[in-house]
Amino acid sequence: MTKEKVIIIAVKQQEQPLEQFNSSLEELVSLTDTAGGVVKQVMTQNRNHIHPAFYIGTGKIQEIKREIEAHEIDLVISNDELSPGQLRNLEGHFNVRVIDRSQLILDIFASRAKTKEGKLQVELAQLEYNLPRLRGRGIQLSRLGGGIGTRGPGETKLETDQRYIRQRIHDIKRRLTLADKQRHLYRQRRKRNDVFQIAIVGYTNAGKSTLFNQLTDSASLQEDKLFATLDPLTRQIRLPSGMNALVTDTVGFIQDLPTTLIAAFQSTLEEVTEADFILHVIDGSHPNMEQHQDTVHLHLKKLGAEQIPVLTVYNKKDKFTEDLIPMAQPAIIISAYESEDLKNLLLKIEAVLKQIWEPFTIALEPDQGSLLNRILHETIVVEKQFNEQSNEYILSGYMREDSPLNRIKGDTKT
Structure with missing residues (x-):
């Protein structure tokens, strides 16, 4: 299949930091590659303000036209969202299709939706x-x-x-409203069953799906492409203590995500807000790691999920060129392909939970097998022994403050 030949155009405004501008251009090149295009030229212009009619200056338009003809360009992609008038005017001058960053992202989502x-x-x-x-x-x-x-x-x-x-x-x-109602019922059922829920979030291409697959032994799509995963997947895992948890792999975030896309995927993104715990996966080898981290924090805040406990996972340590000092705490540095790192990650999750959950000690009669099973699979049990003198199981560990088992704890011997 022949790849479309693309020219990227971008305006750097005076107040925009150069590092951020260059980062957005690199990302747009990656997005174009993901969509199946090949970037022949990146043409930029410094301006105090975006041109209201043409986005770029009229002199730059002539320069771009010459490049379009020289490279037989099929498509021009703007780094910023274009107004309807700007799109019409640019297409009229260039005589080739013109799209903007938002339309490109929507196009990638269209090809990824399953x-x-x-x-x-x-x-x-x-x-x-x-x-x-x-x-x-x-x-x-x-x-x-x-x-x-x-x-x-x-x-x-x-x-x-x-x-x-x-x-x-x-x-x-x-x-979609009907589908949302069905998902809401499903989430309510999970809550009633008191299943601990972990959401994996992060910037696109941070390695979320690889980590999800390694933890769950699943087979969700994992590629070195932006937005490799679109539809959220949920699987069950077991933590080292024996506690069960549901893990959800979510769509990757990106800077300047189209507002229409955020609105359309609101119900899907609610999977994050319903989580009890968030694994924020960061590509620790990426030069724009800090900016990626800030973008995800901004999206979580917009979703109203900033209060959910987070463990920051700096991934791809096998690609690090220098030692990494975590910018957020609690944190762990891993490679999603290393089994030892995965074990340490699960232990770290429990260590973080122990710091925020309530300690408990419960004494159970031998005939309380159903309750014993619930405690073993819904809490972090650190010690379990059978007292022959009192004929009781003594369990110690940690549980959520809002866990239904907390009521049971109050009614049992401690």
Whole structure:
């Protein structure tokens, strides 16, 4: 398959730090590669303000036109989100398709969505993004399925009649509301069963899916590509003490994630807010590690998940070029491929929980087998012995303050 030839254009505004600007460009190149394009040229311009009609200055437009012709470019991608007018004007000057960063990310999500709900969420985000940008764009948006930035979930072709799109948006929202209700019931059932829930979050391509697979012996998609995982997966694991937990692998975050995408995936992202514990995975070998960490913290705050206990996992230590000093605590440095590191990670999770959970000692009669089993699998038991004199099992450990077992603890011998 022939890759589309791409020119990336970007405006650096005066107040934007150079390091942040360069980081966003590197990321856009990676996003383009993930979408199946090859970047032939990156063209930048320093400006005090974005040009309201053209995004870039008119002189720069002529320079870019010459590069488009010289390299036979198929697509121009803007580093910033473009207004409908800017898109129309640039396409009119360049005579090739123009998309922006948001549309590129939506396109990648469209190609990654696998579940029915995931495809609907991406389609909704694409339609809401494209609706105000249809007027005057002619055949460029007459259908989805013709190259980077035009793909729909499953390569579905959609007419761009505005009335049709508005009706389609209404229909998708209705179907997603039903799916959200089903997920809410599922989450309620998990809460009733008092299953401890861990969410793996992090910047895209930090190694979340690799870690998830290694911990759960699962087979979710893991690639050295941005947004390799889109649909959340949940599997059960057992911690060293014997406590059961559910682990969920979530979609990777990224700076400047399109607002339509965040809105469409709100119900999926709620998997994070429902978690009891968060593993924040960071690619410790990435030069922009600190910025990635800040971006994830910002997204967690927007989701209202900043109060959930977090263990920061600095991953990919096999790629480190120098010693890493953790920027956040509690933290652990690992390689997701090292079995010893995985064992240490599970032990570290328990160590963190012991610091925030309540200690307990419970005495149980031999005929209380069901309760004994619950305590062994729902709490961190550090000591278990049988007292022959009193004919009782004595268990010591740690449990959540809001655990239903706390009520039982108060009614038993301690």
